[in-house]
Each structure stands twice: as C-alpha cells, then as structure tokens.
Amino acid sequence: MDRFIALLLSGVAYGAILALVALGFIVLYRATGVVNFAHGDLVTLGTYIAIWSIDSLKLPTVVGYAFAIVAMFGVGVVIERVAYAPLRARPPLVVVIATLAAAVVIEGVLAVWQGSSPKLLSSPVGNRVWSIDGADIAVQRVLIIGVAAVVIIGLMLVFARTSIGRQLRAIATDPETAQLYGVRTRLMSVLAFGTSAALATLAGILVAPLSAADLTFGFDLMVSAFAAAVLGGFGSFGGVALGALAVGLIQQLLGGYVFTGYSETLPFVVMFIVIAVRPSGLVSTTASRL
Amino acid sequence: MTTLLVRPGRRSAAAATRPPAYSGGQYLAVVGFMAAAAVLVPLLISSDANQYRANLWLVYAMAALGFYWVFGLGGRFAFCQTLMMTVGGYTSAYVTSKLGPEWFLFGLFSAMVVCAVLAGIVGALTARAQDFYFAIATLAVSEIGTVVFEKGGGPLGPDGTVTSISIPQIGHTVILSNRGTFWLFLIILGLLLFLGAFLERSPVRRLAIAARENGQVAATLGVPVVRLQLGLFMLGSAAGGLSGALIGHWNGVTEANSFGMELSIGIFLMLLLGGLRSMWGPIVGAAFYVGIPQVLNGLDKYEQIVYGGLLLLVIILVPQGLVDAASRGARAGWRATRRRPQPSPGGNDA
Numbered sequence: 001m002d003r004f005i006a007l008l009l010s011g012v013a014y015g016a017i018l019a020l021v022a023l024g025f026i027v028l029y030r031a032t033g034v035v036n037f038a039h040g041d042l043v044t045l046g047t048y049i050a051i052w053s054i055d056s057l058k059l060p061t062v063v064g065y066a067f068a069i070v071a072m073f074g075v076g077v078v079i080e081r082v083a084y085a086p087l088r089a090r091p092p093l094v095v096v097i098a099t100l101a102a103a104v105v106i107e108g109v110l111a112v113w114q115g116s117s118p119k120l121l122s123s124p125v126g127n128r129v130w131s132i133d134g135a136d137i138a139v140q141r142v143l144i145i146g147v148a149a150v151v152i153i154g155l156m157l158v159f160a161r162t163s164i165g166r167q168l169r170a171i172a173t174d175p176e177t178a179q180l181y182g183v184r185t186r187l188m189s190v191l192a193f194g195t196s197a198a199l200a201t202l203a204g205i206l207v208a209p210l211s212a213a214d215l216t217f218g219f220d221l222m223v224s225a226f227a228a229a230v231l232g233g234f235g236s237f238g239g240v241a242l243g244a245l246a247v248g249l250i251q252q253l254l255g256g257y258v259f260t261g262y263s264e265t266l267p268f269v270v271m272f273i274v275i276a277v278r279p280s281g282l283v284s285t286t287a288s289r290l
Numbered sequence: 291m292t293t294l295l296v297r298p299g300r301r302s303a304a305a306a307t308r309p310p311a312y313s314g315g316q317y318l319a320v321v322g323f324m325a326a327a328a329v330l331v332p333l334l335i336s337s338d339a340n341q342y343r344a345n346l347w348l349v350y351a352m353a354a355l356g357f358y359w360v361f362g363l364g365g366r367f368a369f370c371q372t373l374m375m376t377v378g379g380y381t382s383a384y385v386t387s388k389l390g391p392e393w394f395l396f397g398l399f400s401a402m403v404v405c406a407v408l409a410g411i412v413g414a415l416t417a418r419a420q421d422f423y424f425a426i427a428t429l430a431v432s433e434i435g436t437v438v439f440e441k442g443g444g445p446l447g448p449d450g451t452v453t454s455i456s457i458p459q460i461g462h463t464v465i466l467s468n469r470g471t472f473w474l475f476l477i478i479l480g481l482l483l484f485l486g487a488f489l490e491r492s493p494v495r496r497l498a499i500a501a502r503e504n505g506q507v508a509a510t511l512g513v514p515v516v517r518l519q520l521g522l523f524m525l526g527s528a529a530g531g532l533s534g535a536l537i538g539h540w541n542g543v544t545e546a547n548s549f550g551m552e553l554s555i556g557i558f559l560m561l562l563l564g565g566l567r568s569m570w571g572p573i574v575g576a577a578f579y580v581g582i583p584q585v586l587n588g589l590d591k592y593e594q595i596v597y598g599g600l601l602l603l604v605i606i607l608v609p610q611g612l613v614d615a616a617s618r619g620a621r622a623g624w625r626a627t628r629r630r631p632q633p634s635p636g637g638n639d640a
Contacts, residue, residue: 035422037555086606094609097562100555101601108594219551223433230426265437268430272415275427279419 002134007256008249009132013141015248016148017207019241021225022232023155024199026240030172031192034084034095038103039200043218045106046072046201047208051119061124065205069198076197080190088189110215118212121205144206151202156237168192224251227267231274246270316487323573324480331472340584341468345540347580348475349533354560354572355482356529361558362566363495364522365502367421369429370412371530371557372549374405376439378531379544381405383455384445386539391456391464398535405531406524413520432554439546450546458539471540478536479573482529486569498522563604565611574612 025039036042050068053059059067083098125139159165167188170178179185204218224247232243247267255263335341353375360368381404382397389396416427439450446452458465458474465474489495500508501515509515538544556579564575582600586593608615 083602087609090609094605097559098602098605100559101598101605104598104601105595106598108592108596108598111594112591223429226426226429230423234422261441262437265434268433272427272430272434275419275423275430276415279416279423 003256004253005133005135006137007252009135009137009141009145011249011252012245013144013248014252015228015245016145017203017221017244018225018228018247019152019244020148020199020203020206021221022229022240022244023152023237024196024203025222025225026229026234026237027155027168027199028192028196029234031168032084032095032171032189033092033175034099036099036196037096038079038083038099038106039196040219040222041103041106041110042072042075042197042200043204043221044213044215045075045110045218046197047121047204047213047217048110048114048119050201050205050208051121051213052114054122061122068205069201072197072201073194076194077190079197080193084189084193085186107215116215118214120212121208123209138210140206140209147202147206151199152237152241159237164188164191224267227271230271316490317484319570320480320483320487323483323570324476327476331476332469338468341472343580343584345468345471345475347577348472348479349536349540350557350560350580351573351576352475352479352482352536353530353533354557354564354576355479355486355569356526356533357557357561358526358566358569358572359486359489359522359529360526362561362569362571363489363498363502364519364526365421365498365505366413366519366523367425367428367558368409368523368526369425369554370409370432370435371527372534372551372554373432373435374409374527374530375534375537375549375553376435376544376546377408378402378405378534379455379538379548380439380446380452381531382535383452383538383544386456387445391459392461394456394459394539397539398532401531401535402528406528409524409527410520413523417516417520432551436546436550442546446546452538452544453542455538455542455544457542458536475536478532482532483569483573490569494518559601561611563601563612565613565615567610568613568617571611571613578612 021039021043024042025036028034028036028039046068049071050064053067054061054064057064057067079099079102083102084095087095087098123140123143125143128139129136130139130142131137159169167178167183168191170181170183171185171188175185200218203221204213207221208217225244228244228247229240230243231246232239232241234240247270250270251263251266255266259266331344335344353371356374357368357371360366360371378401381401382394385397385400386393412428412431416424419427439446442448442450458471460474465471497508497513498518500511500513501518505515534544534549537548560575560579561572562575563571563578564573565571582597583593586596586600589596604612
C-alpha cells in the first residue's frame with residue numbers, strides 16, 4: 001500500500017509539472033498559432049536563472065524564484081520581438097523554424113554561462129518528507145501539486161472571465177476577425193510569449209529540487225508534455241491538465257508495477273496509441289487553431 | 291469534328307514546347323553536380339579532417355534528401371528520420387556480421403528494406419493523423435525506439451552499442467581511406483539524386499504537391515493521398531536507413547544514440563536552410579550544416595550562439611531557403627541582362 005501511495009503521489013506531481021509545461025506552449029499556440037520548440041530550453045533557462053539568483057545573487061529562495069519568473073517573462077518578450085515579430089506574416093512553419101534557431105541560441109548561452117555540469121536548485125521546503133500510511137512523500141511533490149493546481153485554475157479563470165482571456169480566445173478562434181474588432185493582436189502575442197516563458201520557468205523551478213538540472217532537462221520535459229497535450233486534444237486547458245495527469249499516473253503506476261525499466265517510454269506508447277486510434281486526442285476541442 | 295494530328299516531322303517542335311519538368315535538365319544537373327563534386331572536393335580538400343567533413347556532408351545529404359521526400363514532397367513531418375538511421379545501421383551491421391563483409395551492398399539493401407517496412411507500419415497506423423499529430427507520433431516512435439535500443443540485448447550488445455562493424459567492401463575491394471569512402475558516398479548519393487530526378491519528372495511530384503497543398507481536394511480529384519504520402523514516407527525512411535548504414539560501416543560503430551534528437555532537428559534545418567521546394571535544397575543545406583560549425587570553429591565557446599543567430603538571420607532573410615534565393619537571384623540577373631536597352635543605331639558611340 002505504501003508503495004502505491006508513493007507512486008500515486010509521484011504520478012500526480014509529475015503530471016502537474018507536465019501540465020504546467022504543456023499549458024505554457026498551449027497559451028502560446030492558442031494566441032499565435034506557433035508551436036514553440038524552444039519551450040524546453042525556456043524551462044532550462046528559467047531554472048538556471050533561479051539557481052544563479054539564489055547561489056550568486058544570494059537572494060532568498062522564494063525571491064529568487066520570483067526573480068526568475070519575472071526575468072523569463074522578459075526573455076519571452078524578447079523572443080517575441082526577435083524571432084516572431086519579424087516573421088509574423090510568414091507561414092507558421094517558418095516561425096517554428098525560428099523557434100528552433102532560438103533554442104540553439106538559448107542552449108549556446110546556457111553552455112557558455114553555466115557550463116554543462118548538472119546544477120542543484122534549493123527549495124523553500126528543503127528535503128522534508130511526510131509519512132502517509134507508511135509511504136515517505138517529499139513535501140516538494142505536495143508543493144508541486146498545490147502550486148500547479150492554483151496556477152491551472154487561475155489560468156482557466158483568466159481565460160474564461162477576463163478581457164485579456166476573451167481577447168486571447170478571440171485570436172485563437174479567428175485572428176483576422178479579432179483584429180477587425182479591435183483586439184490588439186500584437187500586444188496579445190507579446191503577453192502570450194511572456195506568459196508562456198513564465199509558466200515554463202515555474203515548471204522548471206518546481207521540479208528541479210527533486211533532481212539536478214542539466215542542459216537537456218527542459219527538452220525532456222517538453223517532449224513528455226507533448227504527450228499530455230496530445231492526450232488532451234491540444235487546445236483545451238482542462239483537457240491538457242487531464243492528459244498530463246494521465247501521463248504522470250501511467251508513467252509512475254504502470255512503470256512502477258508492470259513495465260519496470262521502460263517507464264519513460266510509456267507516455268510515448270500511450271501517445272502513439274491515442275494518435276493511431278483517435279487522431280484528434282481524447283478530449284475534443286473546438287478551437288480553430290487545431 | 292476536329293482531329294488533332296501530330297506529324298512525325300514535328301517532333302522537334304513538340305520537344306521545344308515541353309514543360310521544363312520533362313526537359314531532362316534534372317538528370318543533367320545531377321551529372322553536373324557529381325562532376326563538380328568529383329573535381330572540386332579532391333582539389334580543395336587536403337587534410338583528413340576536412341575529408342571527413344566532406345564525407346559527412348554527403349552521407350547527411352542522403353538522410354536529408356530522404357526527409358525532403360517525406361516532408362518537402364509528401365508534406366508529412368516525420369521526427370523519426372534519425373531512428374531510421376539507427377535501424378539502418380543495426381540492420382546492415384547484423385547482416386554483414388552474419389553473412390560476411392563481402393555482403394556489404396546486400397547489408398545496405400537490407401537496411402533500406404527494413405526501414406521502409408518499419409515506416410510503412412508506422413505510416414499505416416497513423417494514416418488518419420493530421421500533420422502535427424503525425425509529427426508527434428513519429429517523435430513518440432523515435433523516443434520509444436531509442437529507449438528500447440539503449441536497453442540492448444541480443445545482437446544489439448549490452449547497451450545498444452554495436453562495434454566492429456565491417457569496413458565497406460565491394461567485391462574484393464576494401465574501402466579503408468576517407469578518400470575512398472568519399473567516392474563510395476558520392477556514387478550512392480548520385481544514384482539517390484537520379485532517383486530524385488526521376489521523381490521530379492514523374493507525375494508523382496505533381497500529385498504529391500496536390501496532396502500536400504490540399505489533401506481533401508486532391509482526394510476528390512482521384513489523387514491517392516494516403517498511398518502517395520505513405521509511399522514517400524517509406525522511400526524517405528529507406529534513404530535514412532541507407533545513410534545510417536553507411537555511417538555505421540564507415541565509423542565501425544552504431545549506438546542507440548548515434549543519431550539523437552539534435553541531428554533530427556539538424557536534418558530539418560538542413561532542409562529548411564537549403565530549401566523545401568527543391569531536391570537540391572537538402573544537398574545545399576547539409577553542406578551549410580556541416581560546414582558552418584567548421585567556419586565558426588575559431589569562436590570557441592561562442593560558436594553555438596553565433597550559429598543559432600546565423601540560422602535565425604537566414605530564416606528571416608531567405609525563408610524559402612538558399613537554393614530558392616540563389617535561383618531567384620539568377621533569374622533576376624538573367625531578366626536584367628535581357629532587358630538591358632540596345633544601343634540605338636544613331637546613338638552616340640563616341
């Protein structure tokens with residue numbers, strides 16, 4: 001029983017992280033139609049900025065986290081200005097390639113700035129562990145679940161109830177008509193890039209204390225988050241959150257009990273089966289960008 | 291009722307009005323490319339390190355040409371080209387280890403067949419998936435394959451590393467040197483390019499473009515969209531397998547991670563940098579991909595940043611690729627030459 005509880009909570013926590021990563025690129029996708037292949041590198045960069053601000057600037061842990069999130073919002077804006085704005089009128093594929101080039105630049109900057117050795121990020125909850133029915137649960141995992149739940153619900157509320165959310169949804173449905181109705185598409189794309197980068201950073205700094213961060217840390221998360229997004233129908237926030245939860249649980253529970261040694265392949269097996277059987281994802285969505 | 295008669299004597303006039311696709315220029319271009327490479331590369335390259343890069347260019351160009359058939363013509367973005375390279379490397383290594391190094395060419399053929407069959411299975415299972423989902427599905431296949439290969443076992447060795455792969459051998463001729471390998475790779479790339487030229491001249495290209503641009507409309511007009519895209523996926527994957535097999539025999543080793551995600555994105559960049567709309571795009575793009583890091587070598591640790599910035603610049607300035615930019619430039623130059631005003635008879639020549 002204790003093993004089951006430990007695996008269950010690990011699965012939920014991992015799913016929560018994947019949801020944050022997936023929501024980061026879906027916010028951007030819905031607002032601009034761009035699948036950002038630099039998203040994984042934004043996760044890594046944000047985490048490294050947090051590590052640097054805590055270790056080198058000697059900021060308190062939570063302040064360092066906040067600094068990294070704000071700084072990465074700025075990085076997102078810069079990427080929008082440099083890699084997206086000049087290509088706005090070009091086909092989406094060209095923009096996707098530009099994000100790949102941005103990823104190459106980010107990786108290069110990280111390698112020069114921080115080197116390739118893995119780094120550790122401190123956590124405000126340290127290495128504390130709770131014992132639940134005999135299972136030792138890292139408090140960090142509980143923190144991940146709590147923060148992710150708040151952020152996901154907050155994001156859903158922002159998109160459903162606020163003016164900015166309505167504008168972003170309008171752009172996702174029909175960018176030209178939205179522009180004719182006075183939606184500031186340029187401002188929205190800047191906001192989307194910034195928010196996406198901030199969400200990537202949040203995911204990185206939540207998961208990094210559980211394992212060391214290296215230069216490929218974010219890319220691996222991004223690839224698993226794709227699985228979550230595909231399961232969720234690549235558009236609806238709720239669907240993606242559910243997809244992420246499913247991926248996390250499948251990986252931890254099936255990987256822990258049945259396919260030991262192959263747990264990292266399970267999200268991809270599920271993703272492939274879903275695409276083969278139901279190519280538009282398990283949760284259908286009406287967003288026009290699909 | 292009017293009957294259209296084509297007289298035998300008008301054959302030359304009919305040939306003159308042929309569309310450019312049937313003019314035979316593609317075959318001549320392949321011959322010209324091979325002749326230029328055969329003359330210039332040995333002339334310009336003296337060091338073994340540069341010969342290695344030239345060989346890498348040719349063998350990457352094969353994989354990128356395969357990706358052009360899958361994505362540039364077929365319109366299906368497949369992330370699994372590097373997995374096909376790995377599978378090709380393993381297959382050929384296995385065949386030559388069982389049958390002997392003199393079966394090298396059969397090993398290459400087996401690698402192509404196995405990769406084509408694997409692509410056929412993946413493509414058939416994901417035939418209904420839209421473009422982005424197809425890309426993600428092939429990414430999944432690639433990740434699964436890499437993890438399974440890393441576990442090793444059987445002919446793959448303990449951690450998916452197959453070593454001591456036989457040196458390329460044709461008949462009794464063993465190809466040991468990098469220069470010898472260059473000739474082998476150039477001939478094989480030339481054969482692939484002839485196949486590419488054949489496709490460019492065939493109705494397959496037109497039908498594939500119709501299917502790529504609007505699959506639904508093309509299907510209503512009788513274009514076998516799924517079959518066509520599946521066929522191109524299999525063909526492109528076979529080229530990827532061939533490339534991986536050649537690299538395996540050349541380096542003597544194939545690992546599960548020999549061709550990782552970085553190269554997968556690299557092949558995409560080769561195609562995009564060179565140009566998506568021509569089979570020459572991947573050849574030029576591969577040269578850029580292999581050559582630019584060498585040019586930037588002096589920048590030391592800043593190399594990757596400058597490389598990424600350069601890529602971004604190329605994408606912004608020439609989004610259709612270098613081949614397209616060059617052909618546009620050549621056409622513009624040609625037009626400018628033809629429009630140059632003729633000197634008037636009574637003009638001032640003094």
